[in-house]
Amino acid sequence: MFAGKTTELVRRVDRARIAGCEVLVVSHALDDRHGPGRIASHTGLAVASRAVTRAAEIPGHLQPGTVLVAVDEAQFLGPELVDVVTGLADDGLDVVVAGLTVTFDGRPFEPLPSLMALAESVTRLTAVCTVCGRDAAYHVRLEGAVAGGDALTTVAGYVGGAETYQARCRAHRTVTGQSSTSGTKL
Ligand SMILES: [Zn+2]
The missing domain is CATH 3.30.60 (Wheat Germ Agglutinin (Isolectin 2); domain 1)
Structure with a gap:
């Protein structure tokens, strides 16, 4: 929290789009702090998103030619996200996931620990x-x-x-x- 996770996610989305790539940005429907269908960093960077209530909805939002899926506040989507992300990556998509790794009382906050174990690359921001x-x-x-x-x-x-x-x-x-x-x- 306050580590720049969303800022980094938006940066990667922007880079992919500059390169002409189709990107699917995903947020949780109940996280509407920045308005529905929108993610934003504490520094003011913002990007439109597809709001879902369950991880299983994510593949349904893919467009033809989507090459990158970016998921913000992934801790809200629960353990179900692990299989969804694995499926997308197995299909050849790049998947970037941002979220909290620990709860406010200092315990591992799934699904991020599992996703970190399975990811090719992990960026730990503090x-x-x-x-x-x-x-x-x-x-x-x-x-x-x-x-x-x-x-x-x-x-x-x-x-x-x-x-x-x-x-x-x-x-x-x-x-x-x-x-x-x-x-x-x-
Ligand atoms: Zn201190």
Whole structure:
């Protein structure tokens, strides 16, 4: 989160289109922070997208000649995305996937860990810790920001920006006032 994932995704989409390639950009339908059918980075870069509610819908949006499929906020599409992406890659398409690798409480956030294991290339971007300025591989949900209930890793529980989440380094990956999680150290 705040690591420039969408900025990098949009950059790759732009490059492919400049080269004359047909690109399918995919977002989750419930992630409408930037308007329906649109993904945008924190820095203002934006591109139109096909909004889906399930990964299985993605192949249906392919156009003749599509060579690149770009998926933003892939954590919202769940484990089903792994087989879909594998199928597209097996068919010869280039697939670029951007998403969160860890949840706000520091646990692996599927399907990104599985996709990273299967990908030919992985670019790991980090944000800047809002406490100390070091590289931030984690993020925290600010206390009282969202009533997420047990849906903490669903789209509804996760859609939010700087008012809801902050990037943190390992040393600061707990919210002030809450005890540290005892999850596996990565
Ligand atoms: Zn820090």
